[in-house]
Amino acid sequence: MSHRTLLDLLHRHQFLRFLIAGGVNTLFGFGAYACAVLAGLPVWLAMLVGTVAGIAFNFITLGGYAFRDLSARRVPRFVLGYLIVYLVNLGAFDLLRRVVHDAIWCQVALVAPVALLSYLVMSRFVFRRSYPA
Numbered sequence: 001m002s003h004r005t006l007l008d009l010l011h012r013h014q015f016l017r018f019l020i021a022g023g024v025n026t027l028f029g030f031g032a033y034a035c036a037v038l039a040g041l042p043v044w045l046a047m048l049v050g051t052v053a054g055i056a057f058n059f060i061t062l063g064g065y066a067f068r069d070l071s072a073r074r075v076p077r078f079v080l081g082y083l084i085v086y087l088v089n090l091g092a093f094d095l096l097r098r099v100v101h102d103a104i105w106c107q108v109a110l111v112a113p114v115a116l117l118s119y120l121v122m123s124r125f126v127f128r129r130s131y132p133a
Contacts, residue, residue, distance in 0.1 A: 067127035
């Protein structure tokens with residue numbers, strides 16, 4: 001695949017751009033989470049640290065790159081969307097933790113489903129095109 005073909009593909013496919021931005025965001029947020037866990041914070045607080053640390057960074061990568069919309073009017077929905085994802089992640093973590101006892105590996109197991117939920121929330125609630133100006 002040529003360099004130009006890859007750029008055209010990324011230009012046309014929002015989900016592919018989301019995956020790239022999401023990969024970077026996941027590394028950033030997971031890094032903050034893992035550092036917080038290793039520093040001895042409780043899991044709920046470590047998840048909150050990772051979420052809060054990533055919100056501004058993620059708005060730029062998701063809004064600017066993946067969805068191509070950095071409108072300030074999207075920020076409240078973006079924060080609310082992240083709150084929804086955080087709460088679902090926390091609940092799923094609590095359930096999975098009964099089987100996977102290590103906090104870091106438990107969160108690793110949830111990365112893909114939480115990323116899919118995040119895409120759905122961002123594409124259908126935060127950055128949908130029909131959102132009024």
